[in-house]
Amino acid sequence: MSLLSVENLKASYGGIQALKGISLEVAQGELVALIGSNGAGKSTTLKTLAGLLHPASGSIHYDGISMHDIPAHQRVRDGLSLVPEGRGVFARLSVEENLQMGAYIRNDTAQIAADLERMYALFPRLAERRAQLAGTLSGGEQQMVAMARALMSKPKLLMLDEPSMGLAPMMVAKIFETISDISAQGVSILLVEQNARLALEVARRGYVLESGLITLADSASNLLGSDEVRRAYLGA
Amino acid sequence: MDILLQQIINGLVQGSVYALVALGYTMVYGILGLINFAHGEVVMVGAMVALAVSGMLLAAGLPPLLVLLLALLVAMAVCMALGYAIERIAYRPLRNAPRLAPLITAIGVSIVLQNLAMIFWGREYHAFPQLLPGASHGFGGAIINDVQIIIIAVALLMMAGLLVLVHRTRLGRAMRAVAENPSAAALMGVDINTVISVTFMIGSALAAVAGLMVSANYGIVHYYMGFLLGLKAFTAAVLGGIGNLRGAMLGGVLLGLIESLGAGYIGDLSGGFFGSNYQDVFAFFALIAVLVFRPSGLLGERVAERA
Numbered sequence: 001m002s003l004l005s006v007e008n009l010k011a012s013y014g015g016i017q018a019l020k021g022i023s024l025e026v027a028q029g030e031l032v033a034l035i036g037s038n039g040a041g042k043s044t045t046l047k048t049l050a051g052l053l054h055p056a057s058g059s060i061h062y063d064g065i066s067m068h069d070i071p072a073h074q075r076v077r078d079g080l081s082l083v084p085e086g087r088g089v090f091a092r093l094s095v096e097e098n099l100q101m102g103a104y105i106r107n108d109t110a111q112i113a114a115d116l117e118r119m120y121a122l123f124p125r126l127a128e129r130r131a132q133l134a135g136t137l138s139g140g141e142q143q144m145v146a147m148a149r150a151l152m153s154k155p156k157l158l159m160l161d162e163p164s165m166g167l168a169p170m171m172v173a174k175i176f177e178t179i180s181d182i183s184a185q186g187v188s189i190l191l192v193e194q195n196a197r198l199a200l201e202v203a204r205r206g207y208v209l210e211s212g213l214i215t216l217a218d219s220a221s222n223l224l225g226s227d228e229v230r231r232a233y234l235g236a
Numbered sequence: 237m238d239i240l241l242q243q244i245i246n247g248l249v250q251g252s253v254y255a256l257v258a259l260g261y262t263m264v265y266g267i268l269g270l271i272n273f274a275h276g277e278v279v280m281v282g283a284m285v286a287l288a289v290s291g292m293l294l295a296a297g298l299p300p301l302l303v304l305l306l307a308l309l310v311a312m313a314v315c316m317a318l319g320y321a322i323e324r325i326a327y328r329p330l331r332n333a334p335r336l337a338p339l340i341t342a343i344g345v346s347i348v349l350q351n352l353a354m355i356f357w358g359r360e361y362h363a364f365p366q367l368l369p370g371a372s373h374g375f376g377g378a379i380i381n382d383v384q385i386i387i388i389a390v391a392l393l394m395m396a397g398l399l400v401l402v403h404r405t406r407l408g409r410a411m412r413a414v415a416e417n418p419s420a421a422a423l424m425g426v427d428i429n430t431v432i433s434v435t436f437m438i439g440s441a442l443a444a445v446a447g448l449m450v451s452a453n454y455g456i457v458h459y460y461m462g463f464l465l466g467l468k469a470f471t472a473a474v475l476g477g478i479g480n481l482r483g484a485m486l487g488g489v490l491l492g493l494i495e496s497l498g499a500g501y502i503g504d505l506s507g508g509f510f511g512s513n514y515q516d517v518f519a520f521f522a523l524i525a526v527l528v529f530r531p532s533g534l535l536g537e538r539v540a541e542r543a
Contacts, residue, residue, distance in 0.1 A: 050423060051422075052419050052422065052423070071422075071427075072419075072422040072423060073422045073423075073424075073425050073426055073427045073428070074425075076423060076424065076425035077425055081423070082423050084419070084420060084423060088417055088419070088420030088423065089420075090412070090413050090416050090417060090420065090421075091416065092412065092416055093409065093412060093413065093416070097409055097412075100406075100409060101409060101410070101413050101421070101424045101426075102424060104406070104409075104410060104424045104425045104426055105424070105425035149424070153424070153425065
């Protein structure tokens, strides 16, 4: 059974109907990519799934439960975690405080401390800067903070909104390597990316979103090979 | 020399009160970007409740120190409930409205509370009972009494406690996170409404303490006492840099000192033309002077980045 199952989801954002009825699934342990151009509704999809936006209609089932009446702050407790577009790092909190915010919903103090060290092992750069205010970090480091922070909540489904945005190529490679690692540990991932090639290279399946509708859904390798996708999103 | 020291003592006492009230303004502003003009009235309600409770308990024959403590606790509890109710009823429905709407509402809440207090407690000045021994101590040619010592000590304690709460606890971290980015905080599992309610309640508890301090210091309680005090404390918060806790503390103490020194020396300086009744002018003069040179206050950050 799917961990996440979305059916005929419609949502408006800023007076515009951004989602016109999309359906998608993420199975347990799967890495799924959602690609599409600017304004296709990718971020709106994730915001709606995280509970920051209310859908106009349609259903979201996560872990077999309808998310309709569950507020955003409650969804994290159920293991549904979003790294938002633009990262949403708390600039005036230190790196360590940001990670502690990630563990806000937990109260297993000893385990939190151990997980903090795990994050510092995963991102050694953050260990060096743990007492620094997060706002003083580079974009790539802030993306690391945002991902580590989300992992601190022990998500079952991690949703990433444009993790490569604005990053130097080396940093993008590092971030995507980490995404594969996280996925290998069994965390389900829904990855939204404008960089379609990168996303489809790490994902198992993919969806293509165009003006609020899903136009293609297939395995990642098939999408990478499809002429439509190549022309529209891979620049080839 | 003794006048200078005396005015400094008076200024520190008044400044402690301003600082506690200013913290309430600055905390709410920091988290909602709203100037809660009803906050001065919460101070007044704290004073009124403390007066009512101490009147009853003294009549029942309890020892004054115990009465003081109980009056403080009840006043804090009532003000916390009031702060919670103000946010819940007046501000929360306007959370996503244009900024002018909650501002006007805040002024409305302030007027409503003033009028309710007037109906409830009357227009007259009430004498606040002397609950502390009130012994005076000579101090380098100046005089300081027990009430003033306690006011300064309690204010310092509350401010230190608040800093620890905001900077060292899970709740404080959540408050700072909500202040900076509410939706990101929600994604961390923070219930934003709860954090905002708690912020109002903490600010209101500090206001209750300040209300009791003012009443104990001057021995007078009045339904209109919150207006000017609130305005001055708001001035102090802006002076220090609104949204910044340390700024509110610094601004409060500075404002108290400026006023007190101004009142003490204005007669001499103006050759008797202005009297000490012009002390209120100093508060606002200081505000204008600071804002001309540092528009975001003494410890404030540049606001342009936020807008």
